[in-house]
Amino acid sequence: MAVQSTSNQTSALANRAVKDVYPVSRLVREARVLLEGSFPLLWVEGEISNLAMPASGHIYFTLKDEAAQVRCAMFRNRNNQLRFTPENGMQVLLRVRVSLYEGRGEFQLIVEHMEEAGSGALQRAYEALKHRLGQEGLFDQAHKKALPILPKSIGIISSPDGAAVHDIVSVLKRRFPAVDVILYPVAVQGESSAGQLVAAVKLADQRHDCDVLIIGRGGGSLEDLWSFNDEQLARAIFACELPIISAVGHEIDFTICDFVADVRAPTPSAAAELAVPEAQQYMLSFQRYQQQLTQIIRQRLIFEQSHLKHLHRALPRPELILRQQTQWLTQQKRLLDSAWHHQLLNYQQKLDYLSVRLKHPKAQIEKQQSVLRSLSHRLQTAYRTHQKSINQQFSSLQFRLQRQVPLSQLREQQNVVQTLSKQNHRLMRQQLDKARQFLAQRVRTLAAVSPLNTLDRGYSITSKPDSGEVITVASSVTPGDSILVRLYQGQLSCEVKKVDEK
Template sequence: MAVQSTSNQTSALANRAVKDVYPVSRLVREARVLLEGSFPLIWVEGEISNLAMPASGHIYFTLKDEAAQVRCAMFRNRNNQLRFTPENGMQVLLRVRVSLYEGRGEFQLIVEHMEEAGSGALQRAYEALKHRLGQEGLFDQTHKKTLPILPKSIGIISSPDGAAVHDIVSVLKRRFPAVDVVLYPVAVQGENSAGQLIAAVKLADQRRDCDVIIIGRGGGSLEDLWSFNDEQLARAIFACELPIISAVGHEIDFTICDFVADVRAPTPSAAAELAVPDVQQYVLNFQRYQQQLTHIIRHRLTSEQRHLQHLHRALPRPELILRQQTQWLTQQKRMLDSAWHHQLLNYQQKLDYLSVRLKHPRAQIEKQRSVLKSLTHRLQTAYRTHQKSINLQFSSLQLRLQRQVPLSQLREQQNALQTLSKQNHRLIHQHLDKARQFLAQQVRTLAAVSPLNTLDRGYSITSKQNSGEVITVASEVAPGDSVLVRLHQGQLSCEVKKVDEK
């Protein structure tokens, strides 16, 4: 879309009396889009009232404080994650999206997450620390240490007055009474409890007077268990070289200590069961192994005894074996003597035959000397004949080569090459002249159709500021859109105030 200037366009639009009437649905829809685009996900705290939980699974209520109230909706796919049942008068903390219900034109909040306001701050701090330590790798299984199969000593880090210690000790006595127990007394809740827990973990790791550590306490609220969510305690557990079992609270309670420890037990009693084997089961296993070993030894002895009896029956008497071996040796001696006598006769016959055929060496030398002289004469004759043939061929080739020297042809080819080189230079210059003329013509044509000449005459090019798409029709933009107007010199960033499609 081309305009002469922004001021001319604004004045032209102001002079047009075109009414833009909004239907109610359009107004409400654009208001909803404006609201949802202006607010990100936010946290809101207030009191629940007018609670409705229909069979559809959605939850509708009003969130209020002393000065205002707002309608809220929490859909079924979100409230399935609730850990409590909402009630009227309950103080809650919500993570919401700001929206507008188009059917009634009512302002409302779409709830993504709901938690009780009392523990909300602690829960958010817990989730943030859990996410950060997980990103650092403190919870990775590759760092988990294996528990010893038969530990000699168990270290317990807990309150000496709590029920957790008594539960652990009673289970250890019942399952494996021979194991030693080392108690590191600490406070498990309160202002200084986290520091005592950290010091106990480091002390146990330094003293090495136990093979595995159980750290934990009984159940309680999130505030009661908060010492076990301390970041420095998590890092101390991660750095400890002894395997650690975390047994904090009940089975539904989870702390940072549970995630960073090598093993997490649902209760302190379960931690004791994980730390040591059952001695009764060991005794039963030993008895079963003893019975199996006794059975295997008896079966092996019976089998070997039977095999020995079989060998005794199969073994013949020594005098019988000696007689048989003597007879075999006598037979072998007779066969060897006969074979030796027969071989000696054969050698004697061959010697007589060769002595008849053997001639005197002097006669054989004279015969070979005569053959050598004949071969020498034939070789000399053949060499002289071949030498003459080679000389004749060489002379013939030398004459042919002298007649074929290409000096005259070389001069002709040099003259032809010079002629072709001059023609080539001339054609190249002609081709370059034609190319320069064609390029000049194209430049003149391009200058004639260039939009820069049009801009020089007072026109402009208008495009969308975000996409750069050129605007040719007024309906392609709406009031409030940003456009870019390019002039002959420079450009303008403008906002559309009004659109007249006619």
């Protein structure tokens, strides 16, 4: 019996060694590792229920839909980044890790990020479109067009009933009332809004009746501004040849339209300020440029006149040069005549000396006469040659002197001065014409708001003659008081007979 019992124990130990028996903790731990390794970080959408927010700072809740539910935990180091307070029944979008709570063996989700489902989906679509259009180059600075310095006409694409249009028009009238405004009315939110915005941009680009476009609306939620995140609108703005200013929402709001437009304004009023200069500052700049141009032209003329006078003083007078050359030639001729005469005297003395030594030597005389004639001929030939050389030298000097006379340069400088003077007069006439046109326009604008037009329609202005105070209520005068009535032409001095306050 003892031998049999020992054998049974050995068999049981062998069977137990063959089987791998898991403790509960090991099973749950390996299941957790398997779950966490099988699922990546993923997004889950559902409804919050059984919400618990204990003092530890952690958040526990159940995420459910129509068919299933799962326990969720969001720890304190993650929920301090929430931009809203979770509530039961709220539809949320979660970025989670799949896990298993070992203490109770429950399947659960560890929440890394939580956002409201509706705005979160729109935000993801916005970020995806922004990334894709940015990769295509629609936001590159190289494609941005510069705004015109002084536009004649400005187009506005917005709702005609919105406050944005009134803000833009008010700023434009205040800063530069001469600019024309063209409104392209569209719906700025709703299902048809994006299509209307695209059509308005294409129509303005096709008509080309304005110099710059302002597209925008007032502030709102992401859903309200969603029409301005439309891809077709972004491509229409990118293809538009007109420079476009985007003024959508408030300063903190950003849309796809802001990134693809040539200029982004924080508010509609700021867009109007970017589109036109301030009229008074522009006129001051214009006057400053006119003064600078006049000063530059005046300085240029003074410089040219001074340079011309300097050239005139530095150039010797032609008659002085001719007189000096004539004196030199006369002196040379006198020296030549003196030398020739001296040579003749020498020959004559030699001849006389020979004549004294020879008495009637006819052959010698004839021979000496022949030599004398030969020498005389040679002397005359040498004289003519020398005279011809002197004349040629004189002609050469006279030709060089004529080439040095700056008459042609003087004429060219005079022509340049005359041309600059004509250009100056023409530019000044053009600037004066522009100033007259601008003044006439301001006079017409002033006449349009003048109170005299109201008087012309039969109205009058009644005031007290001593103080000039305008009378607007009957109780401010009493019978017997003198009043002054201003008409469109002339004025009347009247006396109050009766006062009727009604």
